Amino acid sequence: MMAPITPNPSPHVLSVAPMLDWTDRHFRYLLRLVTRRTRLYTEMVVDQSILLGNRPRLLDFNPEEHPVALQLGGSQPEKLAAAAHIGEQWGYDEINLNLGCPSERVQGGGFGACLMLEPDLVAECMAAMRQAVRIPVTAKHRLGVDELEDYRYVARFIEKLADVGIEVFIIHARKAYLKGLSPAENRTVPPLRYGWVYQLKQDFPHLTIVLNGGVRTLDEAQAHLERVDGVMLGRAVYENPFVLEHADARFFGLNRSPSRLEVAQAMLRYAEAQLEQGTPLWAIARHMLNLFKGQPGGRLWRRLLSERACRRGAGVEVLRQALEQVQAEADRRADKPLVSLTTD
Numbered sequence: 273m274m275a276p277i278t279p280n281p282s283p284h285v286l287s288v289a290p291m292l293d294w295t296d297r298h299f300r301y302l303l304r305l306v307t308r309r310t311r312l313y314t315e316m317v318v319d320q321s322i323l324l325g326n327r328p329r330l331l332d333f334n335p336e337e338h339p340v341a342l343q344l345g346g347s348q349p350e351k352l353a354a355a356a357h358i359g360e361q362w363g364y365d366e367i368n369l370n371l372g373c374p375s376e377r378v379q380g381g382g383f384g385a386c387l388m389l390e391p392d393l394v395a396e397c398m399a400a401m402r403q404a405v406r407i408p409v410t411a412k413h414r415l416g417v418d419e420l421e422d423y424r425y426v427a428r429f430i431e432k433l434a435d436v437g438i439e440v441f442i443i444h445a446r447k448a449y450l451k452g453l454s455p456a457e458n459r460t461v462p463p464l465r466y467g468w469v470y471q472l473k474q475d476f477p478h479l480t481i482v483l484n485g486g487v488r489t490l491d492e493a494q495a496h497l498e499r500v501d502g503v504m505l506g507r508a509v510y511e512n513p514f515v516l517e518h519a520d521a522r523f524f525g526l527n528r529s530p531s532r533l534e535v536a537q538a539m540l541r542y543a544e545a546q547l548e549q550g551t552p553l554w555a556i557a558r559h560m561l562n563l564f565k566g567q568p569g570g571r572l573w574r575r576l577l578s579e580r581a582c583r584r585g586a587g588v589e590v591l592r593q594a595l596e597q598v599q600a601e602a603d604r605r606a607d608k609p610l611v612s613l614t615t616d
Contacts, residue, residue, distance in 0.1 A: 282480060282501045282502055283311060283339060284311060284440060284480055284482050284501060284502035285497065285501070285503070285524075286309075286310045286493060286502065286503060286504075286505075287310060287313065287482065287503075287504045288303060288310060288312050288504065288509050288516075289313060289484060289504050289505065289506035290313035290314060290315055290370070290412070291315065291506060291507070291510060292315050292316060292373075293315065294315070294559075295312070295314060295315050296314075296315060296555075296559075297332065297333045297334060297337070298546075298551075298555060298559050299510070299559040300312045300314075300333065300334075300337045300340065301334050301336065301337060301539075302535070302539060302559055302560065303509070303513060303516065304334075304336050305530060305534075305538050305539065306513050306514060306516050306517060306530060306535060307516045307520050308524070308526060308528070309339075309520055309523070309524040309526065310516055310519050310520075310523075311339050311340075311366075312339070312341070313340070313343050313368060314333075314340070314342050314343055314364075315343070316343045316344070316345045316370045316373065316378075317330055317342065317343065317344060317345065317355075318345045318346060318381065319344055319346035319348070319352050319355035320346070320351060322355040322359070323351060323355060327358065327362075331358070331359065331362045331364075333362075333363075333364075338365060339365045340364060340365055341364060341365060341366035341367070341368050341410070342364040342367055343370055343412070344356065344367060344368065344369055344370065344401075345370045345373070345378065345381065345383045345384065346369075346381075346383050346397070347381070347382045347383040347387060347390075347393065347397065348397070349397045349399070349400035350400065352369070352397050352400060352401050353400040353401050353404035356404050356409065357405055359405075360405040360406065360407050364407065365407060365408075366407055366408045366409075366410055367401060367408070367410070368409075368410045368411070368412055368442070369394075369398060369401065369410070369412070370384055370412060371387050371388055371394060371411055371412060371413035372384065372385050372413050372414045372444050373455070374448035374449060374450055374453070374455060374458045375455045379450060385414055385417050385448040385450065386417065386450055388413060388414060388416065388429060388448075389417060389420065391428070391429050391432045391433075392432070394411075394429075394432075394433065395432045395433055395436050398411065398433055398436055398437075398438050399436040399437070402436065402437050408440060409437075409438060410439075410440035411433055411438055411440070411441050411442065412441075412443075412484070413429070413441070413442075413443060413444070414443075414446065414447050414448045415443065415444070415447050415465055415468055415469075416447035416448075417447060417448050417449070417450055418448075418451070420447075421447045423468055423471065427472065427475060427476075430472065430476060430479070434476065439480055440479070440480040440482065441472075441479060441480070441481055441482065442482040442484055442502075443469050443472065443481065443482065443483060443484060444484045445465050445466050445468065445469045445483055445484065445486070446462040446463060446464050446465060446485055447462050459485075459507075466483065466496070470499040470500065473500050473501065480501045480502065481500045481501050481502075482500065482501060482502035482503065482504055483499075483500045483502070483503050484503075484504040484506065485506075487503055487504070487505050487506075487508070488505070488508035488515070490515070490516070490518060490519060490523075494522070510562070511562055511565070512562050512565045512566070513535075513562065513563060514532060514563075517529060517530075532567060533595070533599070535563065536560070536563055536591070536595050536598075537595070539556070539563075539591070540588060540591045540592060540595065542556070543557070543588050543591055544588045547587065547588060552586075553586040553587065553588070553590060553591075554581050554582045554586065557577045557581035557586075557590070557591065558577075558581070558582075560577060560591075561573075561578065562574070567602070568598075568601055568602040568605045568606070569597070569598035569599070569600075569601035569602050570598075572597060572598060572601055573594055573595075573598045576593070576594040576597065577590070577591075577594055
């Protein structure tokens with residue numbers, strides 16, 4: 273493991289990407305038990321849904337999740353401004369505009385990656401959002417779309433948004449194909465161009481440039497931070513939340529490194545409180561499947577949760593029993609227990 277670095281003053285030094293169906297409030301709470309300071313993002317929420325839908329269901333979050341940013345999807349300045357204002361009132365620390373999602377459903381709504389083809393409209397949207405709130409408004413975008421893959425174009429795109437006051441750019445370091453590739457393929461098939469993101473930081477030294485795409489470890493993040501202001505991790509964190517195990521100590525100067533069992537115990541207490549409010553256990557447990565990935569008992573943990581936590585009426589005892597069996601499995605493979613299961 274690389275040595276800790278001097279804490280970076282940028283609030284965007286390390287973050288976890290917005291991921292549809294994954295980065296809901298329950299997963300964000302889990303991550304917050306692993307890392308106190310890494311910036312978290314919501315799933316993309318469409319502006320119209322906020323204006324007309326069930327706002328508590330869409331926007332509620334736990335106070336422990338700060339710093340947390342709300343990512344919006346939309347393409348109409350007035351609606352985005354209104355949704356951003358509501359997000360600020362709800363207590364979010366940042367409003368982010370999705371300019372990178374290439375899915376057909378998102379394109380059908382006229383937003384996401386296809387908006388990179390309309391920089392004037394994007395600038396109008398972001399100017400309206402900035403005028404509506406006092407918290408930071410940021411952009412998350414690709415390096416290009418389809419055949420529009422030109423460094424000068426993305427540089428002009430950033431310059432246009434900077435002219436209306438945008439200061440933070442989270443850049444997925446590959447272009448998007450609007451046709452012919454699935455969203456999953458769009459995350460892997462177009463080649464990564466980290467050099468372009470590095471160059472953007474050189475060309476816009478006054479802006480905060482955050483690199484996203486293909487980063488899987490803190491060592492990789494630390495290497496990128498020699499060239500950019502921040503790094504955003506994505507699916508690697510969902511596949512193993514303990515990728516962020518040493519994030520607080522390494523990047524934020526905090527003396528903490530929680531164990532998996534400590535996090536599991538805290539999630540058990542969290543689930544107990546959530547079940548009392550009517551939340552089904554699976555809504556929480558599905559995010560915990562990879563908590564013991566690569567550890568003794570990890571496969572047993574995943575199997576028990578997959579089989580039992582999804583059952584109708586499943587209670588917190590499912591987590592408690594799974595945790596006990598994982599501890600027993602770990603004890604069989606070691607000379608002493610990993611940690612006491614006492615929760616008081």
